[in-house]
Amino acid sequence: MIGITSYGAYVPWYRIDRKVIYEAMGWLNPVALLPGEKAVASYDEDSLTMAVNAAMDSLKGIDRNTIDGVYFASVSLPYKVRQNAAIVATALDLRPDIRTADFTSSTKAGTTALVAACDAIKAGSAKKILVCASDCRPTRAGSSQQQAYGDAAAAILVGKDDVIAELQEAHSLSYDFADRWMADFDRFDRISEDRWVRDEAYTKFISEVILGLAKKCSLNPKDVSKLALPGLYAREDAGIGKRLGLEPGQIQDHLLDTVGNCGAAHPLVLLAAALEDSNPRDNIVVTSWGSGSDALLFRATEKVGDLTGKRKGVQGALASKNMLTNYAKYASFRNVGSVDLGMRAETGVPWDQKPLSWRNRKALLGLVGSRCRKCGTPQYPPQRVCVNPSCKAIDEMEEYRFSDKKGQLFTYTEDYLGFTLNPPALYGMIDFDGGGRFNFELTDCQPGSLKVGMPVQMSFRRKFVDEKRGTYFYFWKAIPARE
Amino acid sequence: MGSIKDKVAIVGMGCTKFGERWNAGPEDLMVEAFTECIDDAGIQPKDIQAAWVGTQFTEVNQGVSGLPLAQALKLPFIPVTHVENMCASGSEALRGACYGVASGVYDVALAVGVEKLKDVGYGGLPEMSLGAAGKYESLLSPNMTAPGMFAMMATRYFARYGLSPEEGKLMLAKVSSKSHHNGTLSEKAHLRREAPVEVIMKAPIVAWPLGLYDCCGVSDGAAAAIVVRADMAKNFRPDPIYIKALQIADSSGEEMMYTDYDYTHVETTTRAAAKAYEEAGIKNPREEISMAEVHDCFSITEAVTMEDLQFSPRGRVKEDIDAGRFNLDGEQPIQTDGGLKCFGHPIGASGLRMMYEEYKQLQGKCGPRQVKNPKFGLTHNLGGFPPRCVISAFIVGL
Numbered sequence: 037m038i039g040i041t042s043y044g045a046y047v048p049w050y051r052i053d054r055k056v057i058y059e060a061m062g063w064l065n066p067v068a069l070l071p072g073e074k075a076v077a078s079y080d081e082d083s084l085t086m087a088v089n090a091a092m093d094s095l096k097g098i099d100r101n102t103i104d105g106v107y108f109a110s111v112s113l114p115y116k117v118r119q120n121a122a123i124v125a126t127a128l129d130l131r132p133d134i135r136t137a138d139f140t141s142s143t144k145a146g147t148t149a150l151v152a153a154c155d156a157i158k159a160g161s162a163k164k165i166l167v168c169a170s171d172c173r174p175t176r177a178g179s180s181q182q183q184a185y186g187d188a189a190a191a192i193l194v195g196k197d198d199v200i201a202e203l204q205e206a207h208s209l210s211y212d213f214a215d216r217w218m219a220d221f222d223r224f225d226r227i228s229e230d231r232w233v234r235d236e237a238y239t240k241f242i243s244e245v246i247l248g249l250a251k252k253c254s255l256n257p258k259d260v261s262k263l264a265l266p267g268l269y270a271r272e273d274a275g276i277g278k279r280l281g282l283e284p285g286q287i288q289d290h291l292l293d294t295v296g297n298c299g300a301a302h303p304l305v306l307l308a309a310a311l312e313d314s315n316p317r318d319n320i321v322v323t324s325w326g327s328g329s330d331a332l333l334f335r336a337t338e339k340v341g342d343l344t345g346k347r348k349g350v351q352g353a354l355a356s357k358n359m360l361t362n363y364a365k366y367a368s369f370r371n372v373g374s375v376d377l378g379m380r381a382e383t384g385v386p387w388d389q390k391p392l393s394w395r396n397r398k399a400l401l402g403l404v405g406s407r408c409r410k411c412g413t414p415q416y417p418p419q420r421v422c423v424n425p426s427c428k429a430i431d432e433m434e435e436y437r438f439s440d441k442k443g444q445l446f447t448y449t450e451d452y453l454g455f456t457l458n459p460p461a462l463y464g465m466i467d468f469d470g471g472g473r474f475n476f477e478l479t480d481c482q483p484g485s486l487k488v489g490m491p492v493q494m495s496f497r498r499k500f501v502d503e504k505r506g507t508y509f510y511f512w513k514a515i516p517a518r519e
Numbered sequence: 520m521g522s523i524k525d526k527v528a529i530v531g532m533g534c535t536k537f538g539e540r541w542n543a544g545p546e547d548l549m550v551e552a553f554t555e556c557i558d559d560a561g562i563q564p565k566d567i568q569a570a571w572v573g574t575q576f577t578e579v580n581q582g583v584s585g586l587p588l589a590q591a592l593k594l595p596f597i598p599v600t601h602v603e604n605m606c607a608s609g610s611e612a613l614r615g616a617c618y619g620v621a622s623g624v625y626d627v628a629l630a631v632g633v634e635k636l637k638d639v640g641y642g643g644l645p646e647m648s649l650g651a652a653g654k655y656e657s658l659l660s661p662n663m664t665a666p667g668m669f670a671m672m673a674t675r676y677f678a679r680y681g682l683s684p685e686e687g688k689l690m691l692a693k694v695s696s697k698s699h700h701n702g703t704l705s706e707k708a709h710l711r712r713e714a715p716v717e718v719i720m721k722a723p724i725v726a727w728p729l730g731l732y733d734c735c736g737v738s739d740g741a742a743a744a745i746v747v748r749a750d751m752a753k754n755f756r757p758d759p760i761y762i763k764a765l766q767i768a769d770s771s772g773e774e775m776m777y778t779d780y781d782y783t784h785v786e787t788t789t790r791a792a793a794k795a796y797e798e799a800g801i802k803n804p805r806e807e808i809s810m811a812e813v814h815d816c817f818s819i820t821e822a823v824t825m826e827d828l829q830f831s832p833r834g835r836v837k838e839d840i841d842a843g844r845f846n847l848d849g850e851q852p853i854q855t856d857g858g859l860k861c862f863g864h865p866i867g868a869s870g871l872r873m874m875y876e877e878y879k880q881l882q883g884k885c886g887p888r889q890v891k892n893p894k895f896g897l898t899h900n901l902g903g904f905p906p907r908c909v910i911s912a913f914i915v916g917l
Contacts, residue, residue: 385654387657387658388658389654392654392655392658393658396655396658399659400658400659413777415776415777416776417655417656417659419772419776423771423772423773423776423777424773424777425771425773425777425779446675446778446782447671447672447674447675447678447782448671448674449666449667449668449670449671449674449726449727449729450724450726450727451663451664451666451667451670451725451726451727452723452724452725452726453643453664453666453667453725453726454661454662454663454664454667454726455662456662460726460727461661461662461664461667463661463662463663463667464671465671465782465906467778471778472776472778473775473776473777473778474659474775474776475660475661475663475775476661477661477662483727488674488675488678489678499658509658511658511659
C-alpha cells in the first residue's frame with residue numbers, strides 16, 4: 037500500500053486583516069476585495085523556515101533515519117543556486133545518503149512533488165519521502181497579490197507502512213498558460229487579467245483534471261468526501277463543485293479568509309487539514325493550479341485517526357495567532373515592494389499579449405500551420421481560408437507542423453536598419469519542402485554566406501525580451517541546413 | 520462595373536515644401552497645403568462640403584479621426600473622414616473625395632494627405648512592426664524593415680535574370696541618379712543634389728543589395744486637392760484636370776504564403792494597372808501614358824514597377840533604363856519632380872504630392888522640368904511590402 041503516512045502544517049503566528057492593508061494602501065480594484073485575514077510570516081521567516089517547521093510537525097514520533105528523501109516545493113525559494121531542499125534536510129538532521137530536490141516555477145509544484153514522491157515509492161527506489169511545500173511570496177504595496185497571498189507551509193510524508201491515506205490515482209495536465217509569471221530578473225510575480233484567467237483556464241482546467249482523474253479510477257463524484265480546490269477564485273470553486281454535482285459540505289474549506297492563497301503550499305495545506313478531519317474510507321481529492329493542474333485521489337485507511345492529537349496541523353496552527361494592526365509593521369516584516377500601479381500604468385503596447393499568445397500557442401511555440409484538406413497546400417501561419425488561389429476552400433484545414441520540415445532560402449537580405457543584437461539582421465523568405473512559405477529570421481550564419489536556394493532548417497530561439505513586463509518570447513528561426 | 524472616367528475634376532492643388540520640417544507640426548503642414556490649394560482653386564473654406572484626410576502613423580502625428588483636420592483648418596461642421604491605407608493613404612483621401620462628388624451628394628470636396636515623420640527622434644520610418652500584419656503576425660514575423668523587404672525583391676530579381684550584384688546595382692543606380700537630377704529642378708523637393716552613378720554605387724549598404732541612394736528619403740509634408748463635378752469644373756478655372764481612373768488593389772495573401780509568387784514583380788501593381796487602363800480606355804500604356812509618378816520607395820521598386828505598369832517588357836526594364844527612356848528628356852519621363860527619392864515619403868502626403876506634379880505638368884506649369892505636351896499622367900502608390908501590399912493606380916488627363 038502506497039500513500040500518506042504522516043502530515044504536518046505551519047501557519048505563522050502573525051495575521052493581518054485585509055482591511056488594515058486596504059486602509060493604508062487602497063486596492064487598485066476594490067471590487068475584488070477579499071474578506072477576512074491572511075497569514076504573515078514574521079521578519080525572520082521565509083518559505084524555507086516555514087517548511088522546516090511544518091516538517092518538524094509531521095515527523096513527531098518518526099525515526100529521522102528512515103527518511104529516504106526530501107522534496108521541497110515553492111515558488112519563493114530563498115536560493116536560486118544552493119539547493120533549498122538540502123538545507124531543509126540538514127535542518128531536519130536527516131541522513132546524507134538521501135535524495136533531495138526542489139520543485140518550483142509553478143504553484144502546482146507542491147502536488148507535482150507529491151506525485152513524484154508516490155512514484156518513487158511505487159518504483160521501490162525509496163521507502164519514505166518527505167514532501168514539503170511552502171510559500172512566502174513577496175508582493176508590491178496595494179497589489180491584488182498582496183490582497184490574496186498568505187504565507188504557510190505543509191509537509192506530507194509518503195511511504196508504504198502505516199499508511200493513513202492510500203493513493204488511488206493521480207492525473208496531470210500541462211498547459212503553458214501564463215496567468216502569472218516572473219522572469220529570472222524579477223522580484224515580484226506579474227498577473228494577467230482575472231477574467232481571462234478565470235474563464236479561459238481556471239474553471240476549464242480544474243474541471244478537466246478532476247474529470248480526467250474520475251475517469252481513470254471510475255470515481256463517482258458523490259463518493260468524494262472532501263474535494264480540495266486550488267482556491268484561486270473562491271466563488272468559482274463553489275461553482276466547480278456544483279457543476280460536478282457536489283454538495284457544499286464535500287468541498288474542503290479554502291482557508292482564503294484565514295491563511296490566504298499560499299501558492300505551492302496551498303493544496304498540501306488543504307490536504308493536511310482534510311486528513312485532520314477524516315474518517316476511514318473517506319475519499320479525498322486534492323487539486324492544484326499553475327501551468328496546468330494535478331489531481332490526486334487518496335482513500336483514508338483505518339489508521340487515519342492514529343495521528344489525531346499528535347500533530348499541531350492546520351487547526352492547531354490557526355488557533356494561535358497575533359494580529360498586525362499596523363501596515364508599516366507588515367511592510368517592514370515582508371520587505372514590501374513599491375506601490376503596484378498595474379498594467380495600465382505601463383506605456384506602450386506589450387509585444388506579447390498573453391491572451392493572444394495563448395490562443396495561438398501552437399502556431400507561435402510549435403510552428404504549427406495548417407494544410408488544406410481539399411488541395412493539400414501547407415500554409416503558415418494557419419489559415420481559415422486556403423491561400424491557394426485556385427482553391428480558397430473555407431475551414432477545410434488540418435494542423436501541419438513546420439518545425440521539423442526543411443526548406444530553401446527563396447530570397448533574403450542583410451538589413452543594417454532593423455534592430456538586432458547581432459547586426460546586420462538576416463532574414464528571408466523560406467519555401468518549405470513539401471509546400472508552405474513564410475518570412476523568417478536567419479541565425480547562426482554570417483553576412484555574405486547566404487545564397488538564393490540554399491537549404492535551411494528550423495531552430496527554436498529566443499525572439500525578444502520585454503524587460504518592462506518580464507517576458508521572454510520564444511520562436512523559430514531558420515539556420516543553414518547542417519547535416 | 521461603372522467607371523469614374525471624366526466624372527470629376529481637380530480644380531485646385533497645394534503642396535508644402537517637403538523636408539525635415541523641425542518647426543512645423545502636422546497642423547502647420549495641413550494649413551500650408553490647404554492655403555495654396557484653395558487659392559489655386561479660387562474658393563473659400565466655406566465652399567467645401569466634405570473632406571477626407573489621409574495619414575498612416577496617426578499615433579506619432581495629429582491623432583485619429585477627421586477632427587484634427589477639421590480643427591486645424593476650422594472647417595465649418597462638415598463631414599471629415601480619416602482614411603488609412605498605408606502608403607496609399609493620400610491617394611485614398613483623393614479617392615474618397617472623388618467618389619463623394621461623383622455620387623452627386625457633394626459639389627466641392629477637399630482631400631488632404633499629411634504625415635509628420637521627423638518627430639520620433641531617429642532615422643527611417645517610425646517603428647511599424649505591427650504594420651498590416653496585426654498583433655499576432657508581428658510575433659511570428661522577423662523584425663523586418665522596408666529596405667529589407669524590398670531588398671529581397673532585388674536579390675531575387677538579380678538571381679532570376681542572371682545579373683551579377685555589380686550589374687544589378689548599376690541598373691538601380693541609374694534609376695536613382697535620374698531622379699536626383701530631376702529633384703534639382705524641383706523647388707519643393709527635400710533632396711536637391713545630383714547623385715552620380717559612381718557615388719551611388721559606393722554608398723553604404725542599408726539592406727543588401729540596397730545602399731543609401733537606393734532608398735528614398737524620410738520627410739515631413741502635406742498636399743491637398745479640391746475636387747468638383749466635371750460639368751462645373753470650368754466655372755473654377757479654364758484648365759481643370761480630369762480623373763480618368765482610380766484603382767486600388769490589395770494582396771490576397773498568396774504572394775507571402777503560396778509558392779507561386781516569384782518576388783521579381785508586384786502582382787498587386789499588375790492587377791491595379793490593368794484595371795486602371797481599362798477604366799481610362801488606354802490600350803497601349805507604353806505609348807499612351809505621357810509620364811508617371813510611381814512609388815519609388817526604393818530603386819528596385821521603380822524598376823519592377825516599369826514592368827508591372829507595362830511600360831517595359833517583363834524582365835527587360837534594364838534595356839529601357841540604359842536607353843534613358845525614363846529620363847526627363849526620354850520618351851516616357853518618370854519621377855519628373857524627383858519622386859519619393861528626392862521628396863522623401865511622408866506616407867499620407869505622397870499620393871497627393873504625386874498628383875500635384877501630374878496636375879502641374881498637365882497645366883504646363885513645370886518650368887525647367889516641363890514634359891512636352893503631356894496627355895495622360897499616372898500616379899502609383901505601393902503600401903506595404905512586395906509580397907503583401909496595397910496598390911493605387913490613378914490616371915488623370917486633360
